[in-house]
Amino acid sequence: MKRSCTILSLVLSMVAMIGDKPAIFGKEVSFQSGSQRLKGYLATPGGTGPFPTVLFLHGGMGPIVGGNPSAVVDALANAGFVGFSPIRRNNLSMATHVQDTAAAIDFVKRLNQVDNARLAITGFSRGGLLAFMASTRRQDLQAVVLMAPAHGRGILRRFLADAENVSAPTLILVAKNDTRQADHVRLSQQIHTGLRAAGKQTQLIVCPPYGQDGHHLFFEVRPSYWQDVERFLKNRLKPG
Numbered sequence: 001m002k003r004s005c006t007i008l009s010l011v012l013s014m015v016a017m018i019g020d021k022p023a024i025f026g027k028e029v030s031f032q033s034g035s036q037r038l039k040g041y042l043a044t045p046g047g048t049g050p051f052p053t054v055l056f057l058h059g060g061m062g063p064i065v066g067g068n069p070s071a072v073v074d075a076l077a078n079a080g081f082v083g084f085s086p087i088r089r090n091n092l093s094m095a096t097h098v099q100d101t102a103a104a105i106d107f108v109k110r111l112n113q114v115d116n117a118r119l120a121i122t123g124f125s126r127g128g129l130l131a132f133m134a135s136t137r138r139q140d141l142q143a144v145v146l147m148a149p150a151h152g153r154g155i156l157r158r159f160l161a162d163a164e165n166v167s168a169p170t171l172i173l174v175a176k177n178d179t180r181q182a183d184h185v186r187l188s189q190q191i192h193t194g195l196r197a198a199g200k201q202t203q204l205i206v207c208p209p210y211g212q213d214g215h216h217l218f219f220e221v222r223p224s225y226w227q228d229v230e231r232f233l234k235n236r237l238k239p240g
Contacts, residue, residue: 031086033103034096040086040104041070043077044113045239052118052237053082053108054143057101059125059150059218061092067124068220075221079230080239081120084108094152101130105138118142118237120168122229124218125184126150132191135170136162143236144170145229147218148184149191156187160194169201171232173225175214176206184215203232 029042045051054076059066069085076083086104088097109116120143123131128149135144136159149156149172172192178184188204195202207225210217217225 031107033100041073043073043083045077045080049113050115051082052239053114054120056085057123057127057130071221136165141168144168146172148174163194163198172204175210175217177209178214180213
């Protein structure tokens with residue numbers, strides 16, 4: 001009986017209802033990045049695609065995965081998007097993380113259920129930095145969401161010089177007290193200011209303080225900020 005209950009619980013956790021259409025959540029997939037085979041989490045809305053698609057780039061580096069990738073893609077699917085979150089290589093190399101990001105975008109664009117004309121990228125902390133870097137190098141993104149982006153030991157400063165290359169509207173979110181690991185409030189303001197100076201569409205939301213360390217706000221999907229993320233993505237990608 002215990003085994004049956006466990007199986008039933010697993011099935012129920014993978015299926016949620018969007019109206020009368022089931023959405024499949026929590027699917028683990030693999031993709032190729034150079035010589036490495038990496039995993040990621042994929043969630044798809046119910047109904048018939050293709051769907052607008054959003055990538056989520058987690059925070060952390062090395063063995064640390066900052067944020068909750070599987071919960072984020074579930075929330076994206078519940079909002080009508082294909083959600084995909086790649087798990088980067090377990091190292092500290094920014095070069096390989098950039099490669100993993102590009103490989104993840106190329107992977108998701110090859111999926112049948114994905115509408116390549118409605119593609120967005122989001123990221124938290126180091127993932128936010130990687131998302132911003134990608135937005136200065138690609139023209140196939142329709143929206144960008146940065147949550148408490150990191151500085152990358154001067155990398156952010158260098159890519160701010162390329163803000164004029166960003167083609168997608170950008171939403172930046174940060175908690176008011178996200179200043180312990182680094183001053184993520186100041187970093188977010190720098191990106192916002194740089195994009196505005198380049199004549200780009202940008203919005204900065206400074207969220208109320210969260211706990212003792214505002215960086216923890218984005219460790220989970222929380223209504224206090226997620227409603228702004230979802231609203232922005234829906235305005236830009238127009239899910240059915």
